[in-house]
Amino acid sequence: MHPAYSIIFFTTASGLGYGLLAVAAVFVGTGWLPPVRELGAIIILVGTVLVTAGLLSSTFHLGHPERAWRALTQFRSSWLSREGVAAVLAYVPIAGLAWGWVRLGEVAGAWLVAAWLTPVLAAVTVYCTGMIYASLKAIPRWHHPLVPWLYVMLGLATGAVGFHLVVAMFGAANFRSAGVAVAGLLAAAVLKIGYWRSIDTADPVATAETATGLGGFGNVRPLDPPHTAPNYLQKEMGYRVARKHARKLRKITLVTLFAIPLIGVALSVFAGFFLGAALAVIAGLSVVLGILIERWLFFAEAVHVVTLYYGEKAA
Amino acid sequence: MTSLPAQPTPKRLGLVIDLDTCVGCHACAVNCKEWNAGGYHAPLTDFDPYGAAPDGVWFNRIHSYEAGTGADARVVNFPKSCLHCDNAPCVTVCPTGASYKRGSDGIVLVEEDKCIGCKLCSWACPYGAREFDTDAGVMKKCTLCIDRIYNENLEEVDRVPACVATCPASARHFGDLGDPNSSVSRLVADRGGYDLMPEMECAPTNKYLPVREKTTGAGATLPLEDASPEGGFLGWVDRLLSDASAA
Structure with a gap:
């Protein structure tokens, strides 16, 4: 699948933003x-900007961004619509959390309820994002039960x-903040490797033979393409x-997404303020x-079954 | 709502494509583009038409495949357009309600005024039936020539999709696949019409008729005339001329 940069930015930025808000809400909700x-103010600003920038960037690849509001209407059948609705709803507890935490300086009563609803709606929204991809049967590597949970766990981590x-910048990092990050990274790494x-190891779902129904004659291969230029x-x-480079890119992912952050976060709690903050930044x-x-x-590795009509052997 | 209509729809209009008789002339694709460039989805993009990399929206594309090897190998011309699936994933993924399947006849359409051009329907379709119009910013697809088949300004004989009307080999048939007695349904039953990629569970309405078994005993299997015949007039001529040249 062609990876549109706006979608990559959207899914990663909103995942990170929702994860940040969810973890922060749990920490103030529990009193940790x-x-x-x-x-x-900083956490909610950064989190909200990441989430909002992500949502806005997801409209950049649209042919008609001015009609984007229509995408909130078909939540009964469409995961993309459900994601949009969940994202709008999630602003309510985030606003409540912000009011209690930043304006009043205490998270209690209704603001405490908002703090506990924030991770719930954040997780629901990111789950819906994952389901947009997981619901597409035509892309077998996405149509996988782990995909929505990967989105949720990677957002959390x-x-x-x-x-x-x-x-850490505020000198408030401790074993709890490091522990949640380490646990999240480890859980996400296990899911991703799984x-x-x-x-x-999965068997192909469809082949050039089943796509054309010509398998009875033997192996099927394209002779003349429908057009002289790519469509x-x-x-x-x-x-x-x-x-082609998936193996190498997977190794780079394991190192940059999991190994370096795990080591950096784990060491930062044992270091002093400046070294600790520097390790957290790394x-x-x-x-x-x-x-x-x-x-x-995730995008580039996924094979769409329509490519079976254009020379792929199996998908 | 982009939920699917109750199944089965009263009519299930669609195409039956005969892979045995298709000659791969692309006339259906050309007539499709010609009609639809002025029809329901008009205009259709046509960038750089005479240049090195022509590009644009087509509702119908004609592939050709080689299948098998040696004496049993076949070359099969393979037209592919929207299959108007009963269980159309392109409809249910649509976030705006632009994509829908008609409850009356099962035709899958796009309401362009509602389409935001997110392309998700084209990702959901296993068959590549939907193409993005970069000029209009919306998704386009085969309409089964909805502006021909119900068009009372046309002669009744012309109220068929443009691809069917133009096919010189009668390889394309249009009709109600929900009616077991319709000519298309009988064709499917007689010839063993099949679904493309059934493992995608889209329940396509359009069916493909398989390539027939090869006929034997004709053509290449008969030897050519013997150049050194025994007896008869030709034998006498052969002997006489052979002797003459030897002498």
């Missing part, structure tokens, strides 16, 4: 983090690293460059690079 106003980074194993289908679905930069590569690969 005192509701310091400046800290709240990258958000937790982001949260640890922000609290997903790769699963798609690598929309080939440009949109026939992306192959990254698949972990944060690495996790951002890693998630961008991971998402690019």
Whole structure:
């Protein structure tokens, strides 16, 4: 699949933003983090900007962005619509959390309810994002039960690293903030490696023979293409460059998305303020690079069954 | 709503494509583009038409495949357009309600005024039936020539999709596949019409008729005339002329 940069930015930025807000909401909800106003302002600003920028960028690849509001109407059948509705609803508890934390300086009563609803709606929204891809049977590597949970766990893990980074800047990093980030990264790494194993060993769902129904004669191969120049289908679905380098890119993903952030976060709690903050920054930069590569690969590795009509053997 | 209509729809209009008789002339694709460039989805893009990399929206594309090897190998011309599936994934993924399947006759259409051009329907379709119009910013697809088949300004004989009307080999048939007694349904039953990529579970309405078995005992299997015949007039001529040249 052709990886549109706006979609890669959207899914990674909104995942990180929702993860950051969710982890922060849990920390102030449980009282693990005192509701310091400046800290709240920065976290909610960064989180909301990431989420909103992501949602806006998802409209950049549209043919008619001015009609984007219509995408909120078909939630009964469409995961894309459900995601839009969930994203709009999620602003309500985020606003409540912001009011209690930043304006009042205490997260109690209704604002505490908002704090606990924030991770719920954040997870629902990111789950819907994952289901947009997981619901597409025509792309067998996406039509996989782990895909929506991968989106949720990667959002949580990258958000937790982001949260640890922000609290480290305030000298408030501790074993809890590091522990959540480490646990999130480990869980996401296990899911991702499991997903790769699963798609690598899965039997093909469709072949050039079943796509044409000509398998009775033997092996099917294209003779004359329908047109002399590549068409929309080939440009949109026939992306192959990254698949050639998938092994290398997977290793780079493992190092940048999981290994470096894990080591950086784990060491940062044992270091002093400056070294700790520097290690958290390294972990944060690495996790951002890693998630961008991971998402690019997620798109680029996926084979669409329509390519069976254009020379792919199996998908 | 982009939920699918109750199944089965009263009519299931679609095409039956005969892979045995298709000659691969592309006339159906050309007539499709000609009609639809002025029809329901008009205009259709046609960039750089005489240049090195022509590009644009087509509702119908004609592939050709080689299948098998040796004496049993076949070359098959393979037209492919929207299959108007009963279980159309392109409809249910649509976030705006632009994509829909008609409850009356099962035709899958796009309401362009509602389409935001997110392309998700083209990702959901296993068959590549939907193409993005970069000029209009919306998704386009085969309409089964909805502006011909119900068009009372046309002679009744012309109320068929443009691809069917133009096919010189009668390889394309149009009709109601929901009616077991229709000519297309009987054709499918007689010839063993099949679904493309059934594992995608889209329940396509359009059916493909398989290539027939090869006929034997004709053509290449008969030897050519013996150049050194025994007896008869030709034998006498052969002997006489052979002797003469030897002498």
